[in-house]
Amino acid sequence: MKKYLLIILIMVLAVTLTACNSGNGLTNTEDSFVTGNVTVLKDGVSSNLSNVVIEIDNKQEVTSENGSYKIEDLDSGKATVRVLKGASNVSSKVVSQSNEDQIVLWENTINIDAGENIVDIPVNTIASVLKYYSEFHNKGVWQIAFYANPLSGKEIKSGKVIDPDGKEYTLEPHFGSQWHQYWNLTEPLAGYYTYIVEFADGTQEEFKAEIKLSDFQIDFPNLNYPVANQVIDTVAPTFEFDYIPETDKAYLRIEKKLDNDEWERLDWITINNAQEYKIKDTILEAGNDYRWTLQTVVSADVFPWSEAKPQYEYFTISK
Structure with missing residues (x-):
């Protein structure tokens, strides 16, 4: 009888230990979460970036108006974090840095510990429209600029931008690993701009993105x-x-x-x-x-x- 009681006691203890370990082990998904803020950068100027997708191990969250995000119920250990730009005005194809109809703006591998993990993310702008006053033309004109920033481990080999009229502009090395090109317009040129970047490993990124007429209608202070x-x-x-x-x-x-x-x-x-x-x-x-x-x-x-x-x-x- 004592032998059977001892066996039962050992079984109960084993079940209890298993339950405890499953709730507090290294793969706990209840206590691990990643939070932070996403900012967009241009020429040393930064601003909170809203409405981009943060993806960690297939779990996604859209940043708030102030650029903040929080993804919960994550496993501890290494994980890949991506920042994705939705396709509201982007059509992508043949993309090595893209995820279907979303552009990968930033990617890195992090180590997730139990509890809170803070990951603040800086993202570079891809294109800009500057309206400025030209003394030569005696009116407001525009400068269009495109920027290419490779993901970690990538190196840009070449790149170009094709405007809505079919004119090509070659990207050139800028600062660090960034490439860029800019040109001036005396009249707005709205439509889809094609962005193509070739990488040293043989892969390519290509997408089309729209600059709308409203993007040119900027009020001077x-x-x-x-x-x-x-x-x-x-x-x-x-x-x-x-x-x-x-x-x-x-x-x-x-x-x-x-x-x-x-x-x-x-x-x-x-x-x-x-x-x-x-x-x-x-x-x-x-x-x-x-x-x-x-x-x-x-x-x-x-x-x-x-x-x-x-x-x-x-x-x-x-x-």
Whole structure:
């Protein structure tokens, strides 16, 4: 009898230990999750990136308006994280960096530990539209730019962009592993742009993405003070301006006139409101000529990133 009781006790203990281990082992899917924020980058400027897909081991989550995401119930251990751009205005094919109708913007392998895992992800923009004032044309014109950023382990061999009229633009090495190309337009050219990149391993990425007419219809900010070659008597003026509420970011750009009539670019200054900015008294100097403008990022996105730069206004600081 004692022998049978001992056997039963051992069986109960074994079941209990198995249950405990299954709830707290290395493959626990209840306590492991990944959270973070996704930002889009261009020329050192970053902004939260909404409405892109984060994929970890076939589980997906769309980033919120502020670029945040959270994917739960993950296994501990190594996992591949991808950032995918949906196909609302993208049609892809023959893609080595793509997942069916989605472009892979970022990919990396991480180690997931039990509990919270924070993974913040920077993503580079693919295309941008800059509306700027041209003194030569005496009106607003546009600059289109395309960027190619290989995934980890890839190396770009060549690339090109074909505009809606069939004209080809060759991508060239830019900074680091990035390639890019830009060109100017005096009139909007809406439609699908074809992007083709060849990699050193023989693979290729190709997709078409639409730049809409609305992407060219960008409002310039208004520059209100100082303007029209005004002479001011302070090295710490309050710059006055206004821009549309939908603006994502704004940057005050000031340049100093040199003796050879060239212009020296000073630091970009981030603007935190849509009306005015009082500059520090350590940036400008009495007796010099300056010009300024306000560059606004209207839409910080992967495709396209839209921004505007109106004509410069000139002023002088008296001695």
